[in-house]
Amino acid sequence: MQRTALRRIAATTVALAALGAGALATAGSASAATGKNGVLETGEFGLYYNSNQGGAVFDLFLSDANFINDYFAGPGNGAGQNVNDNTASYKNRDSNTWWVYTNADAGGIEGSIPAGYSGNASTTFKNEISSAYYYKAR
Structure with missing residues (x-):
């Protein structure tokens, strides 16, 4: 009787360990947007160095209250340039409206991009945006 109980406990432990390992393996395969990497992915908001979504992009997944230390990434015109007061176009690949402001910390003039x-x-x-939020910040 004791041997059967030990076998059941061992089998249950092995089964739970296998289930946990399977869950960890599938958790790593889910893709999520990665902000500020120079690639505008689904779920992100992008500001572009040039008009018509041209040149390098500054892609945001989360809000950014101050662009002073942010730079355009990826290929294209403007790569490595500071984002603050230096954007000509935008694209919203998120399911939320994004709010932009002409000053840091949601200051200045407010605009929304659906x-x-x-x-x-x-x-x-144009060349005036200094902060962006995925919610209305004020």
């Missing part, structure tokens, strides 16, 4: 929308920055925002 989910799925892309375009060129208006004269008010």
